[in-house]
Amino acid sequence: MPPHLFNAQWLQASGLYVTSSFYMGRSMAELPLHLLWGFLVGVITYTMMGFQEDWGRFWIYVLNMVLITNTGVAFLLFVGTISRDMAQGNLIGTCHRAAVATTTLC
Numbered sequence: 001m002p003p004h005l006f007n008a009q010w011l012q013a014s015g016l017y018v019t020s021s022f023y024m025g026r027s028m029a030e031l032p033l034h035l036l037w038g039f040l041v042g043v044i045t046y047t048m049m050g051f052q053e054d055w056g057r058f059w060i061y062v063l064n065m066v067l068i069t070n071t072g073v074a075f076l077l078f079v080g081t082i083s084r085d086m087a088q089g090n091l092i093g094t095c096h097r098a099a100v101a102t103t104t105l106c
Contacts, residue, residue, distance in 0.1 A: 023081045027074060034073050038066030 042065030046058055076093065083089035 019081055023078060027077060030073070031070075034070050035066060038062075038069035041065050041069065 039062060042062035045065070046061050051057065051061065075096075079089050079092050079096075083092060
């Protein structure tokens with residue numbers, strides 16, 4: 001078990017804070033890194049795919065990449081926060097992915 005997860009579970013069991021404060025605190029602490037990552041992925045993939053050389057479309061694409069990255073990170077952090085162990089987290093994530101895939105195809 002990772003040390004930060006053990007500390008979070010111990011502190012939560014002792015009643016020092018609730019799950020929502022752990023979720024929000026960790027989300028805010030990691031936000032700058034995820035913003036940077038989404039920006040870099042957007043810049044690299046836009047130029048590699050050879051999309052139109054228009055600054056407006058470029059910034060819309062980069063903004064979409066940043067939002068998609070942050071949405072995925074927030075969802076998986078939420079799943080990790082509400083799961084009791086790794087097996088339950090994998091099950092929730094897999095079921096969600098299967099549900100999204102089947103509703104997208106219909």
